[in-house]
Amino acid sequence: MVSRTLSKNFLTNLKSNSYAQLADVGIFYNKFNEEVLKTNVLPWLFKEAELYLDELEAAEAIPN
Numbered sequence: 001m002v003s004r005t006l007s008k009n010f011l012t013n014l015k016s017n018s019y020a021q022l023a024d025v026g027i028f029y030n031k032f033n034e035e036v037l038k039t040n041v042l043p044w045l046f047k048e049a050e051l052y053l054d055e056l057e058a059a060e061a062i063p064n
Contacts, residue, residue, distance in 0.1 A: 022028055 019028070
């Protein structure tokens with residue numbers, strides 16, 4: 001009886017914990033999030049960084 005109870009307690013969340021751990025390691029990933037990141041976020045981020053650097057360059061070009 002004790003071994004059955006211990007086994008049940010150990011195995012209750014085994015499946016969900018296993019999937020969660022595999023997802024944390026990167027075995028499972030959300031393709032939608034990766035596609036949105038590659039097609040929308042990264043191009044926008046690079047464009048904004050370029051604009052910011054252009055503003056800094058223009059500010060440095062102004063004589064004191």
